[in-house]
Amino acid sequence: MRAVLQRVTHASVKVDGEVKGSIGKGLLVFLGVGLDDTEEDVKRLVNKIVRLRIFSDENDKINLSVNDVNGSLLVISQFTLYADCRKGNRPNFLNAGKPDEANRLYEFFTEECRNYVPVVEKGVFGADMKVELLNDGPFTIVLEDV
Numbered sequence: 001m002r003a004v005l006q007r008v009t010h011a012s013v014k015v016d017g018e019v020k021g022s023i024g025k026g027l028l029v030f031l032g033v034g035l036d037d038t039e040e041d042v043k044r045l046v047n048k049i050v051r052l053r054i055f056s057d058e059n060d061k062i063n064l065s066v067n068d069v070n071g072s073l074l075v076i077s078q079f080t081l082y083a084d085c086r087k088g089n090r091p092n093f094l095n096a097g098k099p100d101e102a103n104r105l106y107e108f109f110t111e112e113c114r115n116y117v118p119v120v121e122k123g124v125f126g127a128d129m130k131v132e133l134l135n136d137g138p139f140t141i142v143l144e145d146v
Contacts, residue, residue: 001041001105002032002081003143007054011074011133013123020129021121026071028133032081033097033105042109048146049073050116054139072119076131077106099126 005027012022029049055064055071066073079102083091097105103125113120123129 001034001037001045001144003045003049004030004078004081005049005052005054005141005143006030006133007136007139008074009134009136011131013074013076013121014130014132015124015127020124021074023072023074023119023121025069025136026117026119027066027073028131029073029075030078030081031075031106031109032078033102034082034095035097037097037105039105039108042105042112044146045143046109046112046116048143050113052141054141066117071117072121073113073117074121074123075106075110075113076123076129077102077125 008023008026008028010024011028013020027049050067051065053063053065055062055066055069057063079093079096082093082096084093084095085091096102106125110120110122
């Protein structure tokens with residue numbers, strides 16, 4: 001399982017021009033599900049994300065979690081996080097999870113997030129999505145195999 005986190009002041013996702021998810025301050029999470037990922041992998045990743053201290057405190061020290069700042073999550077499925085570009089110029093996605101299982105784990109991921117963060121928005125699995133965000137910092141973290 002792979003995730004790219006961006007600390008944002010706001011973010012939204014549209015499908016066919018319609019907003020499907022929108023948050024203010026919080027984290028935009030691009031989530032890639034791999035072939036061998038399990039619910040236990042989801043739980044470990046969610047646990048890490050919601051506890052990461054990547055927001056500034058009153059002394060401008062990066063010391064607070066998304067919950068500490070009353071932040072939200074916007075979770076976007078993104079199989080392209082499993083792009084393998086080692087050979088040639090066209091990436092392959094052979095290590096990305098199969099759609100049915102990847103969608104199930106994506107839905108499980110968002111539900112697990114809701115156990116910790118009150119506002120969790122999401123995109124539409126498999127759709128052509130347009131994501132808008134204002135990266136705060138910029139602050140971007142890549143998580144894999146946590």
